[in-house]
Amino acid sequence: MDEKNFWGRQFEANRAHLRAVAYRMLGSTGEVDDAVQEAWLRLGRSDAGAVENLRGWLTTVVARICLDMLRARKTRREEPMGPHTPEPSIPDAHEHDAEMADSVGAALLVVLETLAPAERLAFVLHDMFAVPFEEIAPIVGRTPAAARQLASRARRRVQGTPPIVDDDLDHKRRIVDAFLAASKNGDFEGLLAVLDPDVVFRADEAAVRLGSLAEIRGAAAVAGTFKGRAQAARPALADGTMAVAVIFGGRLRIVLRLAFAGDRISGVEAIADAARIGDMDVEVLER
Numbered sequence: 197m198d199e200k201n202f203w204g205r206q207f208e209a210n211r212a213h214l215r216a217v218a219y220r221m222l223g224s225t226g227e228v229d230d231a232v233q234e235a236w237l238r239l240g241r242s243d244a245g246a247v248e249n250l251r252g253w254l255t256t257v258v259a260r261i262c263l264d265m266l267r268a269r270k271t272r273r274e275e276p277m278g279p280h281t282p283e284p285s286i287p288d289a290h291e292h293d294a295e296m297a298d299s300v301g302a303a304l305l306v307v308l309e310t311l312a313p314a315e316r317l318a319f320v321l322h323d324m325f326a327v328p329f330e331e332i333a334p335i336v337g338r339t340p341a342a343a344r345q346l347a348s349r350a351r352r353r354v355q356g357t358p359p360i361v362d363d364d365l366d367h368k369r370r371i372v373d374a375f376l377a378a379s380k381n382g383d384f385e386g387l388l389a390v391l392d393p394d395v396v397f398r399a400d401e402a403a404v405r406l407g408s409l410a411e412i413r414g415a416a417a418v419a420g421t422f423k424g425r426a427q428a429a430r431p432a433l434a435d436g437t438m439a440v441a442v443i444f445g446g447r448l449r450i451v452l453r454l455a456f457a458g459d460r461i462s463g464v465e466a467i468a469d470a471a472r473i474g475d476m477d478v479e480v481l482e483r
Contacts, residue, residue, distance in 0.1 A: 203244050207236055210251050214258050220320045221262035223305045231261045255327065259317055259335050266313035267474050304354070311350050314475035318343050319350035336475065346475075349435070368438040368456055369481070372431045375461060376440065379426035387419035392462040397421065402468035403450060418464065433479045441480050451478060 211232065218231040235257045247253045308316055314336040321327035321335075322343075329340040329347070336343055371390055378386030397418045399408040412418050432441035434451050442450035451473055455463030467473060 200240075203239060206250055207239060207254070210254050213251065214254055217255055217258050217320070217325060218262055220308070220324055221259065221316060222265060223308065227265060231258055231265065234261050252327075252331070255321070255325065256331065256335060259321055259332075263313055263317050263335065266316065267471055307354050311353060312475045312477055314338070315346045315350040315353075318346035319354065322347045323351065337472070365433075365438060367459075368454075369431060371456065371459060371461060372438055372440060372454065375422075376426050376429055376431065379422040379424070379429070382424040384419055384423050387422055388415050390460055391415040391418055392457050392460040395460070395462055395464065397464045397466070399466040400469050400472070402470070403466040406450075406468055408466055408468075431481045433481065434476050436477070439478070441478055443480070448473060448478060448480075451476060 214232050214235060215228055218228040219225070222228055222231065235254055238257055239254065244250070308320075311319065317336060318329075318332050321332050322329060329343045332347075333340045333343040336346065338346070374386065375390045377383070378390065393415050394413070395415050395418050397409075397412040399410055404410050409421070412421055426440075426442075428442050428444040429452075430441050430443060432439045432451070434441075434453055438454055438456070440452035440454065441448055442452070449468060451467045453465040453467060454461055467476075
């Protein structure tokens with residue numbers, strides 16, 4: 197048996213599993229076929245002989261492909277195209293497609309559609325296929341602890357549990373409003389008043405490419421960075437916590453995740469990576 201036929205047989209032995217993973221991620225039988233086919237092509241381009249656990253490797257590959265497809269789907273929704281509708285079953289589906297749809301259930305698919313892409317991936321891989329968070333983390337670009345939080349947040353939504361809400365949001369909102377007002381008005385002293393003396397600002401690689409420094413420490417330095425800025429910034433909630441959304445050109449471009457110490461902001465994380473922003477549940481608040 198030549199090498200291509202050998203790996204073809206190995207892939208076919210895992211096809212049903214890969215389709216099950218992709219269907220729970222995508223909810224669309226047509227996209228499932230595309231994702232599984234792309235996984236086969238990537239296997240052909242890889243050094244398959246160096247793969248110790250082919251099933252695990254293929255699961256990771258399909259998950260990455262599905263995550264990209266979900267993010268692309270979410271981006272397309274910003275255009276007036278209407279919502280994506282899950283496909284729990286279709287009249288001309290193959291028998292195994294119908295069985296797969298029945299095993300998931302239309303109601304669950306609808307709930308999964310409400311999850312951010314990274315939440316959906318973490319929940320599906322861990323809760324449905326027992327993939328460890330240590331393996332999920334690099335797929336979504338997070339730490340294992342952060343991947344665990346993604347799955348936990350998704351699980352609460354699937355179970356119909358109300359999201360955890362920060363009960364100190366009103367207090368933090370007043371701090372953020374004061375911060376934004378001082379920033380927009382170029383009020384250096386006003387910024388110092390709401391920044392912790394040891395505040396740390398950090399930016400992701402995408403924000404650095406936009407001209408930000410990767411890290412700034414101390415209230416004076418951070419205040420100088422924000423003085424006269426924030427013209428396009430709005431108070432927001434990011435995954436239920438107080439944040440700032442920077443919107444220009446009609447699109448969300450940057451999210452500032454905030455940490456607080458008493459009456460002051462102690463940490464600012466600038467996130468401009470579109471994939472990370474797409475994985476967040478961001479709600480821009482009314483003025």
